[in-house]
Amino acid sequence: MTTGLDDLHVMLGAYVLGGLSDEDHRTFSEHLRSCRQCQTELGQVSGMPRLLDLAGPEGGPHLTDAQVGAPVPLITEPDDERVATLLGEVGRRRRRRRAWLSVVAAAAAVLIFAGGAWLGPQLLGPSTPTLPTTRVAAAPVAGSQVRIDIALVTRGWGTQLDVVCNDMPTNGELALWVIDRSGKATTAASWRATPAGSSRVTGATALRTNEIQSLEVRTGTGRVLAAAQT
């Protein structure tokens, strides 16, 4: 039996999931040693068994005969009623919107920061090296002594920004701004200065890494402390 090249590449799937015959396993292992394409792809999916194990020995509700979503209690009202409740709430918020727009925007940024900062080490610990990451040092502007390093981590949802800052102002608010290729600036994280003058925070932006033109760390009053080109 002859085995074409495509037949070889394709064995990667069963290699990861298991189930190849001894002969196929040997053949693919040998192919893997010399095939860059398969090496790269394997790097992307080699964590798959660990993820699949999270779903339990049978793979969770979608793989068993149990009714999907059955364990979630309290789903007795019809969906339409809950949609109506939700839309009612939307209407109320929309009316109040102008009043709390700025407050909520700030709170959302802080929340993203808070979540990221705490979860960061947990979420990213062992997997960080496998994520495409660009590191930049932000150059302090004249009159500023700050030292800031930023890692841009490519994620499914955009770019995670891990910021390490030292010799920073010791009071007031600080924020990380992301400027896209069209020059539009948005906040990706905001935090309060610490007495020690150093902090590690994690921000998030929906922009992909290659859509980011530059990054700036600014004070709450908008003064730029440092900037980095990507």
Add this chain to the structure above:
Amino acid sequence: MPLDDEAIAEIYREHGPMLRRVVWRATSDANRVEDIVQEVILRVWKQAPEADNLRAYLITTARHLIVDQHRAAGRRPQQAQLGEIAESDSALDRALDQVLVEEALGRLQTNHREIVRCLYYERMTVAETSRRVGVPEGTVKSRAYYAVRNLRVILDEMGVTR
């Protein structure tokens, strides 16, 4: 620009069940599930992300909300031990990832999901799977290949990157 009412209702119908499962599994607090799900959708409505990011955005928002509430409810800051928080957060993350993996499996094409079930969860060989499913071994292999690839794409989209 805020999404309009119809769009919100649509998000709710399409993603509500998935969000409820995520929140339920992560919090085990039946009384809060609906509140959190609605809050997630309201926040996303406010920030109006691009549609192609929506699912990841909903999940990320849910994650933040749950962690935030978890902390606010659990302890006063001065009592919090760093290790304790880290430990419960990582348990929370595992719970979230578990649900997300289950969701991802649910989004696979049926014939790909079947292959993952046979090869991975039931530890069958390619030959056994071929007999069970009634397709040639070559088809089992190529379906396994695309199943793994698609699963990776779906998980990336959900922000599960490990």
